[in-house]
Amino acid sequence: MNSPESDEQQLNAILEGIIDGFIVCDGEWRVRSLNSAAERILGSDRLQLLGLGLWDVLSNLAVAPPADQLKRVAAGEEREFEIFSELRQRWYICRCVPQYSGGISLCLHDITAQKELENDQLQVEGDLEQQVVARTVKLESTLKALRISEERYRSVVEDQTEVICRFRPGTGTITFVNEVFCRFFGKTRGELLGRGWQPEALPEDISMVERQLHRLSPTNPVITVENRVYNASANVSWMQFVNRGLFDQQGRLVEIQAVGRDITERKKLEEELRHSEEKFRALVESSSDCIWEIDADGNYTYLSPKCQDVVGYSPEELIGKSPFCLVPDGKMAEISETMAAVIAAREPFSSLELPVRHREGWELNAEVSGVPFFSLAGEYLGMRGITRDITKRIETEEQLKHLYSELERRVERRTLELQETQKKYLHAEKLSAIGKLSASIAHELGNPLLGILFALKSLRNKRELTDDDRQLLETALGESERVRRLIATLRDFERPSPGKRTSTDLHKSLDSLLLMYQSEFSRKKIVLLRDYADLPEIMAVPDQIKQVFLNLLTNAVDACRPSGGEIRVTTRREGERVAVAISDDGIGIKDEEAELIFQPFYTTKSAVTGTGLGLSVSYGIVKQHHGEIRVSSRPGAGATITVFLPIK
Numbered sequence: 001m002n003s004p005e006s007d008e009q010q011l012n013a014i015l016e017g018i019i020d021g022f023i024v025c026d027g028e029w030r031v032r033s034l035n036s037a038a039e040r041i042l043g044s045d046r047l048q049l050l051g052l053g054l055w056d057v058l059s060n061l062a063v064a065p066p067a068d069q070l071k072r073v074a075a076g077e078e079r080e081f082e083i084f085s086e087l088r089q090r091w092y093i094c095r096c097v098p099q100y101s102g103g104i105s106l107c108l109h110d111i112t113a114q115k116e117l118e119n120d121q122l123q124v125e126g127d128l129e130q131q132v133v134a135r136t137v138k139l140e141s142t143l144k145a146l147r148i149s150e151e152r153y154r155s156v157v158e159d160q161t162e163v164i165c166r167f168r169p170g171t172g173t174i175t176f177v178n179e180v181f182c183r184f185f186g187k188t189r190g191e192l193l194g195r196g197w198q199p200e201a202l203p204e205d206i207s208m209v210e211r212q213l214h215r216l217s218p219t220n221p222v223i224t225v226e227n228r229v230y231n232a233s234a235n236v237s238w239m240q241f242v243n244r245g246l247f248d249q250q251g252r253l254v255e256i257q258a259v260g261r262d263i264t265e266r267k268k269l270e271e272e273l274r275h276s277e278e279k280f281r282a283l284v285e286s287s288s289d290c291i292w293e294i295d296a297d298g299n300y301t302y303l304s305p306k307c308q309d310v311v312g313y314s315p316e317e318l319i320g321k322s323p324f325c326l327v328p329d330g331k332m333a334e335i336s337e338t339m340a341a342v343i344a345a346r347e348p349f350s351s352l353e354l355p356v357r358h359r360e361g362w363e364l365n366a367e368v369s370g371v372p373f374f375s376l377a378g379e380y381l382g383m384r385g386i387t388r389d390i391t392k393r394i395e396t397e398e399q400l401k402h403l404y405s406e407l408e409r410r411v412e413r414r415t416l417e418l419q420e421t422q423k424k425y426l427h428a429e430k431l432s433a434i435g436k437l438s439a440s441i442a443h444e445l446g447n448p449l450l451g452i453l454f455a456l457k458s459l460r461n462k463r464e465l466t467d468d469d470r471q472l473l474e475t476a477l478g479e480s481e482r483v484r485r486l487i488a489t490l491r492d493f494e495r496p497s498p499g500k501r502t503s504t505d506l507h508k509s510l511d512s513l514l515l516m517y518q519s520e521f522s523r524k525k526i527v528l529l530r531d532y533a534d535l536p537e538i539m540a541v542p543d544q545i546k547q548v549f550l551n552l553l554t555n556a557v558d559a560c561r562p563s564g565g566e567i568r569v570t571t572r573r574e575g576e577r578v579a580v581a582i583s584d585d586g587i588g589i590k591d592e593e594a595e596l597i598f599q600p601f602y603t604t605k606s607a608v609t610g611t612g613l614g615l616s617v618s619y620g621i622v623k624q625h626h627g628e629i630r631v632s633s634r635p636g637a638g639a640t641i642t643v644f645l646p647i648k
Contacts (some may be wrong), residue, residue, distance in 0.1 A: 013174075014164070017257040019245050021110045027102035029054045041092070041108050054106075065480045070096070073104055080136070082111070091115045093136070149435040163239070165197065166246075169253045170214070172196035184262070186232025196214075202228040202236065216245035216253055226263065237404030238267040287386075298322050298343065310366070310389050312359025336396040346372045346380055353390070363390045452480055501625075504540045506580060506645075507532055510569060513549055520557060525564030533572045538647050540625055545645075548618040551580045552641050555615070559639060576647055577627075583640040589633040618643075 012035075015022060021038030025031055029051050039046050042057060049057055054070075069079045073096040079093045091114075095107040138161035163181040169175045177192050185192070185200055205227040212225045223243045233236045241260040245253050290310045293302040299322055303315035304354050311326055318325070327335045335354060342349050350369040358364055370385025465473065514528060521528050556567050570581045622629045626646055633639035 013246070014257070017164075017259060019242070019259070020107050023054075023057070023106040023108070024099075025054050025103045025106070029104065031057055032103065038108060041086070041088075041090075041110065054104075073098055080140070095140075161261070164258070165192075166255055166257045167197050169216075169245075169256055172198055175255065184231060185229070200229050202230070213243060213256065216243065216252045216256065216407055218245075218247050221245045221247070237262055237264045239263065288388075290387040291385075292323075292387060293382060293384045294323065296380055301382065310364075310387060311356060326356050328355050328363050331355055340404075342370075343383070348372070356387075359569065365394050366390065501539045503537045503540055504545060505537050506535055506540050506545070506571065506578065509542065509546050510549060510580070512569075513546060513553060514569070517553055517557065523568070524557065524559055524560060524562075527564075527566045529566065529568040531568060531570040533570075535571055535573060535578050536647055538578060538645055542643060544621045545625075548621050548643060549580070549582070551615060551618045552643070555641075556582050556584040556586070556639075559584045559588075561586060572646070577644050578643050578647060579642055581640055583638060583643040585638040588635040588637050589631065589639050590635050 014559045015035045019037055021035065021041040023031060023034045023038050030555070031052050031054065034042075034046060034049060036046075039049070042049060066081060069081050073079050076098050078095075078097050080093060082091060083094050084091050090110060090112045093107075093109040093111050095109070097105045097107075099105060161180060163184050164176075164178040165174055165181050166176040173194060173196055174192050177189055182189060182192065192432075201209060209225055212223050216223055221244055223245075224240065225243060226238065226240050228236050229239050240263045242257045244257045244259075246255040246257060248254050266423070287304065287306060289304075290307045292300060292307070295301050299320055300318050303318055305315065308314050313326075323339070324332065324336065328362075342352070347545065348369075348371040352368045354366050354368055356364050356366040367388045367390045368385060370383045372383055373381050375381055383496040419505050505593070514530075517528075520526075553567070558563075560567070565620065566585050568581075568583045570583070572579050572581075619629055622643055622645070628644040630642045631639065632642070
């Protein structure tokens, strides 16, 4: 069994390895003992502090402990409170525990890192309070051990939330473990003492841990190692061990003390954060847009790889530079004013179209969107956003506008053409109605005319007529007969033919049409000349052939000048074909119009006098008869249209 002095030395050695400062005061609140951590915190040598009053000791921290708290400790209560050292600029948790033998024990736990971490974790997790509470609970179990006077050092070690052990260098044989160590690994002290620490660690981590421990030396007495171990549930946990080397007077490493804490949750958070960053990076790098971040000074702090595809510069070339370096020459003032207003507003913006200069010198159109971001204190830190190349989209929009304008022009032009066509159709309908009306009038005039002819012929048979009366009667009979033939011709046009070809006398057909135009020739002072050759009858559809000649005569009459003119009708035979030429000495046909006159609805006449269908219909009829139609003209010198028709 070890002597009390030996146990005291061993416990003191354990406390020396603890990072918290411990101070023990007697009944008069004078310092009786303290560990090395307390020396570092107070900034004074142990010999200078022993025997001093607690108030004087704490004054080294430039902090006055709350008197009300110390009074309650003096009354036998355990108290815990936070203090801030203006001198050290450090935060501590001060745990005061009254001792049964009189006096108090103080534990100073440096929580500055926790305080600093609190601000960082508020931004990431927003909840540090639970960890502080958990840490406080853990410290309570540790500080309660100080109430045991003779076993105070061992109790502190046993009640620490950290696992504590000591082992031999080289072999790793465990010489001491605290209760937390036993609970964490699910083994008793008897199962742990005298064996190596290696079975508790994952095999793949053992060589790494041993390499790190090999670095311990008097000048480098502390090594922190993170490795995986098997816990009491046989599950893997991440641990952080602070390994302190204990050296003899010759500087030889005789023992290693390891204080460890479970960092599995922290590792999980780090892994989740890593996965989140990888996911974010993958999304950013696969985006077709350039994603960027600028700081409060307006300089780039991040650019996605797509930046090179958009503006031609790599992210590394633009980091630390202002976006204004991409503004085209001559547009700096305009863009600066726009961007200054956006940044000054410190509000989200979207779809801001700006010109951007590509590295190659050409200008592209960009659509920029962004949002500001701030610190927890509300301080403006910069902007994050995206830049999208919309040059092709704008070009497409311009093309669409052009096509739309062109389409509108075409629609407008086509509408005018359709309106003109409608007018011509209406005129054609009027002509058709006039034709039907003429046929109806001819029918109505036919019966009275027969009565008139009968009466006139009856008068001619009377003997008592004078010569003058007889001459007048003969004139009336001649004119009435001419009217009868005209009415018969109108009826022939109105009456539809069966569409079959029959033997047709062209001269007879021409004469019947010329008879209809006799008054028109007289009214317009047109001289009619006939030059008929000896023609055989041909196989044709009579009313269709008459329609062709009627259209040609109508055009010849319309082409003659107001002062009068001459129309010549000539026939001749050419082999197995006959030719009928209708000539006038009118205004003629222009060369550019000669190619268009047979197209439907093309006319050089006004909408009142022409439909543009006459020559088109005539052309079709002649082609159906396997014939040919030719035009010969000189502007101002008249025109000749010749129709060639096969005899059979």
